[in-house]
Amino acid sequence: MFELKPLSPDSIEPALKKAHRYRLLNEALEAESICRDVLLIDPGNREAQITLLLALTDQFERKLDKFEQARTLLEELDDGYERVYYDGVICERRAKTALEGGGPGSGVVAYGWFREAMERYEAALQLRSPGNDDPTLRWNTCARIINRNPSVRPEPDDGVQEMLE
Numbered sequence: 001m002f003e004l005k006p007l008s009p010d011s012i013e014p015a016l017k018k019a020h021r022y023r024l025l026n027e028a029l030e031a032e033s034i035c036r037d038v039l040l041i042d043p044g045n046r047e048a049q050i051t052l053l054l055a056l057t058d059q060f061e062r063k064l065d066k067f068e069q070a071r072t073l074l075e076e077l078d079d080g081y082e083r084v085y086y087d088g089v090i091c092e093r094r095a096k097t098a099l100e101g102g103g104p105g106s107g108v109v110a111y112g113w114f115r116e117a118m119e120r121y122e123a124a125l126q127l128r129s130p131g132n133d134d135p136t137l138r139w140n141t142c143a144r145i146i147n148r149n150p151s152v153r154p155e156p157d158d159g160v161q162e163m164l165e
Helices: 010-026 028-041 046-058 065-074 081-101 106-127 135-146
Strands: none
Touching: 010 028, 010 046, 028 065, 046 065, 046 081, 065 081, 081 106, 081 135, 106 135
């Protein structure tokens, strides 16, 4: 095992800029690594926490274990709005991963995750600061995906009721 080398505190800002750039280049693993380095020397760094959370969601398609890691990070966010909003982002990206994965029932699974995301965005609307319409924009995106994709639908109610003993 290799021992990790610590960053110097004065390199936090340039390191986070690199993390953002790596995310834009679809190199989420590199962005994740940088954010973890920053958080080792500045555990409460909000920008690193959020960038790490987003870098983890960027990897859902390849590694679904990143989902639980992203959800765990929510607990470290101090702001109630951010916890609810980014939980919505996590659910939305989980929905998109299910939809892109295809296969039987993927539309039903995606629908469930989109609806959870939309619920989080509705809650975030109540906590947002004036002029922040990010939850509305995300909610509308989810609604448009559901509206234009016939396979994204709730689980069918087949009318069969279970017998109670």
